Amino acid sequence: MIAPEPPVPVPTRFVPPPGTAPIVQLRGIAKYFPGVIANEDVDLDVMPGEIHALLGENGAGKSTLMNILTGIYQPDAGEIVIDGYPQSFASPVEAIAAGIGMVHQHFKLVKAFTVAENIHLGWSDTPRAVSAAVLERRTAELAQALNLTVDPAARIGELSTGEQQRVEILRVLTRKARVLILDEPTAVLTPAEAHELFRALKDFVARGNAVIFISHKLDEVLEISDRVTVLRGGRKVATEQTAGCTETSLARLMVGREIVLSDMRGRSAGAAPIGAPVMTLEDIRADDGQGHVVLDGLSLVLRAGEILGIAGVAGNGQKELTQVITGMRQAASGRILVDGADFSRAGAAEFADFGVGHIPEDRLHSGLAPSLSITDNAVLREYDRPPLSGGFGFNGRAATALAKDIAEAASVTVPDFGMPVRNLSGGNQQRLVARREMRIASRVLVAAYPSRGLDVGAINMMMRYLVELRDKGVAVLFISEELEELLNLSDRIAVMFHGRVMGVVDTAEADIDTIGLMMGGKRLTDDAKGRGH
Amino acid sequence: MAYRIQRIPSAPPSVALAARGLAIVLALVTAGIVLAALGFNPLALGWQVLRTTFGSSYGLEDVGLLVIPLIFTGLAVAVGQKIGAQNIGAEGQFYAGAFAATGVALFVPGPMAVILPLMFVAGAIGGAIWILIPTLARAYADVNELITTLLLNFVATLLVYWVATGPWLDPSGRALATTARLPHEVPEFWGIVHWGLPVAVVVVLLVGALFAFTRWGYEVRIAGSNPQAARYAGMPFRRHLIMVMLLSGAIAGLAGMFEVAGTVHRLQGGISNNFGYLGIMVAVLARASPIGVLPAAALMAIILNSGIVLQTQGITVSTVLAITGLILFYTAIGDELARYRIVRA
Numbered sequence: 035m036i037a038p039e040p041p042v043p044v045p046t047r048f049v050p051p052p053g054t055a056p057i058v059q060l061r062g063i064a065k066y067f068p069g070v071i072a073n074e075d076v077d078l079d080v081m082p083g084e085i086h087a088l089l090g091e092n093g094a095g096k097s098t099l100m101n102i103l104t105g106i107y108q109p110d111a112g113e114i115v116i117d118g119y120p121q122s123f124a125s126p127v128e129a130i131a132a133g134i135g136m137v138h139q140h141f142k143l144v145k146a147f148t149v150a151e152n153i154h155l156g157w158s159d160t161p162r163a164v165s166a167a168v169l170e171r172r173t174a175e176l177a178q179a180l181n182l183t184v185d186p187a188a189r190i191g192e193l194s195t196g197e198q199q200r201v202e203i204l205r206v207l208t209r210k211a212r213v214l215i216l217d218e219p220t221a222v223l224t225p226a227e228a229h230e231l232f233r234a235l236k237d238f239v240a241r242g243n244a245v246i247f248i249s250h251k252l253d254e255v256l257e258i259s260d261r262v263t264v265l266r267g268g269r270k271v272a273t274e275q276t277a278g279c280t281e282t283s284l285a286r287l288m289v290g291r292e293i294v295l296s297d298m299r300g301r302s303a304g305a306a307p308i309g310a311p312v313m314t315l316e317d318i319r320a321d322d323g324q325g326h327v328v329l330d331g332l333s334l335v336l337r338a339g340e341i342l343g344i345a346g347v348a349g350n351g352q353k354e355l356t357q358v359i360t361g362m363r364q365a366a367s368g369r370i371l372v373d374g375a376d377f378s379r380a381g382a383a384e385f386a387d388f389g390v391g392h393i394p395e396d397r398l399h400s401g402l403a404p405s406l407s408i409t410d411n412a413v414l415r416e417y418d419r420p421p422l423s424g425g426f427g428f429n430g431r432a433a434t435a436l437a438k439d440i441a442e443a444a445s446v447t448v449p450d451f452g453m454p455v456r457n458l459s460g461g462n463q464q465r466l467v468a469r470r471e472m473r474i475a476s477r478v479l480v481a482a483y484p485s486r487g488l489d490v491g492a493i494n495m496m497m498r499y500l501v502e503l504r505d506k507g508v509a510v511l512f513i514s515e516e517l518e519e520l521l522n523l524s525d526r527i528a529v530m531f532h533g534r535v536m537g538v539v540d541t542a543e544a545d546i547d548t549i550g551l552m553m554g555g556k557r558l559t560d561d562a563k564g565r566g567h
Numbered sequence: 568m569a570y571r572i573q574r575i576p577s578a579p580p581s582v583a584l585a586a587r588g589l590a591i592v593l594a595l596v597t598a599g600i601v602l603a604a605l606g607f608n609p610l611a612l613g614w615q616v617l618r619t620t621f622g623s624s625y626g627l628e629d630v631g632l633l634v635i636p637l638i639f640t641g642l643a644v645a646v647g648q649k650i651g652a653q654n655i656g657a658e659g660q661f662y663a664g665a666f667a668a669t670g671v672a673l674f675v676p677g678p679m680a681v682i683l684p685l686m687f688v689a690g691a692i693g694g695a696i697w698i699l700i701p702t703l704a705r706a707y708a709d710v711n712e713l714i715t716t717l718l719l720n721f722v723a724t725l726l727v728y729w730v731a732t733g734p735w736l737d738p739s740g741r742a743l744a745t746t747a748r749l750p751h752e753v754p755e756f757w758g759i760v761h762w763g764l765p766v767a768v769v770v771v772l773l774v775g776a777l778f779a780f781t782r783w784g785y786e787v788r789i790a791g792s793n794p795q796a797a798r799y800a801g802m803p804f805r806r807h808l809i810m811v812m813l814l815s816g817a818i819a820g821l822a823g824m825f826e827v828a829g830t831v832h833r834l835q836g837g838i839s840n841n842f843g844y845l846g847i848m849v850a851v852l853a854r855a856s857p858i859g860v861l862p863a864a865a866l867m868a869i870i871l872n873s874g875i876v877l878q879t880q881g882i883t884v885s886t887v888l889a890i891t892g893l894i895l896f897y898t899a900i901g902d903e904l905a906r907y908r909i910v911r912a
């Protein structure tokens with residue numbers, strides 16, 4: 035961990051009396067999809083008072099297993115035992131009635147409703163005659179009882195991701211859940227928000243409840259879980275006491291062999307040197323369409339053969355920055371120069387034609403058409419050129435061939451290229467989008483949180499690809515919330531705050547405290563400035 | 568051992584098909600019960616319908632004639648849905664197409680080999696013009712096309728009624744509320760079934776191929792499925808929306824052109840016979856697939872024809888309409904239920 039954080043205050047641990055049945059027990063669970071063994075012969079038991087981590091590579095079957103436990107899928111074999119009694123859930127409603135609730139990675143809140151309304155939506159305890167005041171008071175009481183701070187009157191759309199997640203958790207807990215399942219909850223949180231989440235989880239299990247926690251971040255798993263179960267290829271390979279594990283031992287269990295994490299620092303011998311500016315942003319201003327300024331006089335230079343890291347707390351204009359430099363959003367003022375040509379008014383197609391690839395922050399909703407086939411999605415960037423299209427036609431066979439190439443390069447096994455891309459596991463969707471974008475990124479790659487949702491090995495591979503692109507002379511814009519990642523990979527780091535660049539530092543001489551201060555809104559003074567800009 | 572019901576995201580094709588079949592059977596059984604309650608013998612009536620529809624080439628020809636406009640209007644609605652546009656105005660575009668084609672037939676002199684193709688083009692353009700304003704309003708001002716296309720139906724209906732009884736009324740004085748018989752008509756190739764049928768099938772195949780095998784079709788598929796992804800990939804969403812909606816209107820216009828030039832031979836008020844609205848149902852049955860429109864339109868034509876047969880047996884129009892509605896209702900429920908399955912608890 036880079037930023038020093040106060041230790042999580044540990045509430046008194048809940049120790050179940052001897053002989054207590056596991057709160058959740060899965061026995062011999064199997065789930066088959068056409069051509070895929072998503073789960074087979076999986077046993078898992080979760081004790082009251084325990085935070086149980088679930089680990090595994092992308093596509094190992096973690097989400098599927100939890101979807102079975104919460105009644106979204108039916109197991110093809112095996113049984114679910116709750117408090118010692120066999121149960122089966124035909125829907126999440128039945129699961130929550132038995133005390134098992136899940137917070138999915140993509141939240142299911144109604145954006146236009148208030149927190150209080152979302153909490154009471156579709157809940158049998160909701161009073162029949164309701165006024166906003168009553169709902170808000172009830173929500174405030176529930177939140178206080180459960181020790182989660184929310185503003186009952188706020189609209190969901192106005193909340194940060196971390197706050198929205200807290201509402202999701204509150205929604206589950208108010209329905210008297212005793213087992214809380216979280217699928218990659220920290221992928222979208224700032225470190226501070228994650229810290230707060232962990233405190234709430236410790237509180238929750240101290241009352242004799244249990245948490246099942248899916249994450250790819252091994253340090254987090256070591257920090258908060260009591261035991262950890264590892265899945266590989268749909269099967270359980272181990273359940274261990276976390277205290278006896280290390281990051282390396284967990285990684286080895288996940289992959290099944292020793293994994294060597296390559297060191298990214300330093301440029302390889304044949305690498306292109308940092309070259310001329312490829313893209314220059316001058317004093318860019320943009321608003322979000324509702325009058326809020328999101329980019330406020332931002333200037334940046336992207337150079338060939340360089341990885342420019344963007345640090346900053348999410349929501350400080352990173353998303354809009356990616357949109358402006360890929361032509362998806364027009365800046366209100368300012369100039370974008372691409373190879374010296376003015377691209378300020380250019381659209382997404384022109385940027386893509388120039389050779390700009392874009393791994394978007396929200397891959398499922400902006401980078402993919404979830405209900406269309408894997409083939410259709412994989413060729414989204416190359417459907418308009420040979421061999422897929424010579425102009426008018428669209429060659430389905432060539433499309434499938436290209437999709438196979440991309441999937442193979444991304445190490446995603448696909449049983450059927452005609453199936454909707456949403457059936458792929460979260461991490462595999464990310465791998466596919468990333469590979470697709472790298473293929474067209476001949477000049478610039480914009481990578482927003484590219485490691486989100488990826489397993490340890492895949493993150494390492496992703497980083498290696500970014501370095502390879504850089505060494506080939508591509509300008510890479512690398513947005514991340516993890517300072518460690520940024521420091522490992524970037525040549526320079528720009529820090530964003532409130533739609534502005536607070537300063538650009540050379541990674542070699544970067545000082546973590548200075549970066550931290552800039553993330554909080556302090557401008558880099560000239561004497562502290564390296565030869566960054 | 569208890570059993571419970573679970574919903575799944577999409578039904579396997581075999582189950583979906585079985586649900587369709589079951590829905591039709593159930594609808595017929597319900598209709599039979601209603602008819603029996605009204606004092607008819609449902610079995611005899613059913614036999615009568617079957618015999619009249621399939622037992623003679625006359626029945627099949629009637630179905631063949633009915634299916635032509637249904638293919639066009641069903642295809643029109645399905646095409647709109649490809650990009651997420653709900654064209655409820657196929658009815659109005661039908662009238663506009665019929666009107667334009669009639670205008671050409673009545674007022675442009677020339678040999679049939681020239682005038683018929685001209686009528687075809689006029690029908691398509693008439694339909695496209697009728698959807699032009701809703702299209703532009705949707706593309707540039709995000710005005711919901713559902714309402715605008717629907718409202719224009721009433722305008723078109725009244726407009727045609729007015730020209731057919733007013734300015735274009737048959738000058739011979741023999742017809743009271745129609746234009747004169749058109750000087751040209753689409754030739755017949757099988758009994759009373761005219762060449763509109765093969766043309767309709769070809770148009771379906773062409774449109775299907777357009778979506779499956781062209782770059783444009785790919786872009787429309789992406790744009791219809793997730794507009795944000797289309798914007799991300801730099802596809803001109805607005806241009807595609809306009810093109811697709813105009814295509815939808817043009818196809819609906821062709822329905823009107825063939826109805827007036829092939830089947831009715833005169834323009835008159837009410838010529839659309841609700842084919843525009845029935846097209847919405849055809850598209851729903853076809854699940855917005857262009858090729859799927861063919862069997863869906865055939866089923867709808869058989870239902871409509873059975874209704875006509877029932878009317879000749881002394882059953883009121885409203886009963887017939889109720890039965891038609893029942894079949895569609897059961898089919899819709901069947902489609903939904905196919906997505907549930909029973910699991911052992």
Ligand SMILES: Nc1ncnc2c1ncn2[C@@H]1O[C@H](COP(=O)(O)OP(=O)(O)OP(=O)(O)O)[C@@H](O)[C@H]1O
Nearest residue numbers: 067072092093094095096097098457458459460461
């Ligand atoms: N509805 C579905 N239809 C077909 N295959 C599916 C479906 N859902 C999941 N799969 C497949 O099952 C496997 C396990 O997927 P799952 O989502 O459980 O992985 P995961 O462990 O959660 O991975 P990740 O870390 O990437 O989220 C994958 O190969 C996935 O493609």
Ligand SMILES: [Mg+2]
Nearest residue numbers: 096097459460
């Ligand atoms: Mg998952």
